[in-house]
Amino acid sequence: MDHRVMKTLIVDDEPIARRVLREELETVPAVIIVGEAENGKQALQQIAALRPDLVLLDLQMPVMGGFEVVRKLGGGHLPVVVIVTAFDQHAIEAFEAGAVDYLLKPVGEKQLRRAVERARKLSESPSAVADEVARIASVETRKIVGRNGEEYVLLDPDEILAFQAEGELVWIVTAKQRFLATQSLRVIENHLKEQQFRRVHRNAIVNVNHVRKMSALSSQRWLVTLSNALQVVVSKRQAHNIRNVLRW
Known part of the structure; x- marks a missing residue:
């Protein structure tokens, strides 16, 4: 079965967390890791430069957090965003906001594969991706x-x-x-x-x-x-x- 290749960006301030995601992604079919970022500012720069299809995005980061990254995507390239977090309340917020999926650390291989496949399907519809990004962007300011x-x-x-x-x-x-x-x-x-x-x-x-x-x-x-x-x-x-x- 042919799979659409998903260019993927990993965003997390913890080197170990990035390494774990990288190693697990390497086992998922039709996924290419195009870059990594350790904070929100770097993430925005790499999203603009690398135009990934999928961003695995941590929420709690220095310089700029994950929700702020999503809010600043604006009218530029919009990738599918999957929230990755060690904090349960953020996972709940992301889920309620209509995120394609969320992953709780430590991320399991089965959960990661499921998230990638759901993101792959969503990426076929740019309007669906835009709607999702808008919903995620509104979560932090609207709900506790x-x-x-x-x-x-x-x-x-x-x-x-x-x-x-x-x-x-x-x-x-x-x-x-x-x-x-x-x-x-x-x-x-x-x-x-x-x-x-x-x-x-x-x-x-x-x-x-x-x-x-x-x-x-x-x-x-x-x-x-x-x-x-x-x-x-x-x-x-x-x-x-x-x-x-x-x-x-």
Whole structure:
């Protein structure tokens, strides 16, 4: 059976992860590895120069993450994108967004072969590839993954009032209920740094659009009240920044 040859680019900041993918891809029929990139910036350059049919794309990378790479593809060459990640919440996001497939590290040979074959079929329709890229590009800015028991829920950032850490757990607070986060506060803060969320304490991040009142606890510490009446302490270190953001 003839297979369309898939020119493939591997994008991952971890050399070992790239090597594992390279060795496994070498066993897949009709796949040519045209290049490797260790960060998002290199990935964009190589996508433009090498015009691969398939990109195996890690999400958590320095310089530029995987979602930002997809968003910046724009009107140039659009390859099929398969998300590769060690983080379950990103796999769920990619799956819900309609990605052709996602691979969880460590990647198994069977899963990789399946992903390549699905990508091969998708690559026959440029419009389908474009639709998929658009869906993946919208994932990071639109959804936050929360856990409710054994279920994973996709939340719109606008409905999230706050993130609160309790020991090793991080809770996502909405107007109606709480969900268990799948990331640390530090990762969440970086993930949402260009949106309406601000760190107010080492244990809390709030959605400034849901702040309804700010009261002084002392000359240097404040208390913010959110739209669901939840009160969160603002540390001395963060008080000035929060007042500037709120213009209070």
